[in-house]
Amino acid sequence: MIAGLTPSSDPGNDGLTARETEVLRLIARGLSNPEIAGQLFISEATVKTHINNTFAKIGARHRAEAVRYAFRKGIVSEGV
Template identity: 75%
Template sequence: MRVVVVDDQQLMREGLVALLDLVDDVEVVGDGQSTFSAAVSRRLVDALSRAAPPPVTACPDGLTVREVEVLRLVARGLSNAEIGSALFIAETTVKTHINNAFAKIGLRNRTEAAAYARDKLL
């Protein structure tokens, strides 16, 4: 067991800093804004940057908009279940889109699909 010795003044300083941070946050929220810790902000930015690929503006090789969306997510390494969740469609529908896209552009596997998406869709 490890014992850490902390003096009362250090505890008071840390408590005062935490209290001042809390007062600042309350003022920000009171002004109608929101506040997040640095860690939460970092996680939020990371999640948002991964979550939404750019909108589909052109569909090469006869692909549909949905097939392009699915191929982009395949290229990001998502499973069929994860793609279904991200696009709010059934996993079997994801499989159908993948099979249709593979047939249209002559792909045999997800590795080829990822390379195709990287080169033509991202």
């Protein structure tokens, strides 16, 4: 689990893969693409692919909308 964010047991995440959900949690934590790549040991290009796929699935146009979605769906929560 990513420190500072608590995943929901059943977020109802519109078909996101586990990796897409993980990337979304890191976006919500405020990490940049290079930071996400380093944390997950994947390339920045792969991060961008995950982000593009996630945004398409959830209908987000930018990171702020994606973060709002993550909180609304319980993928992340405040406080921890």
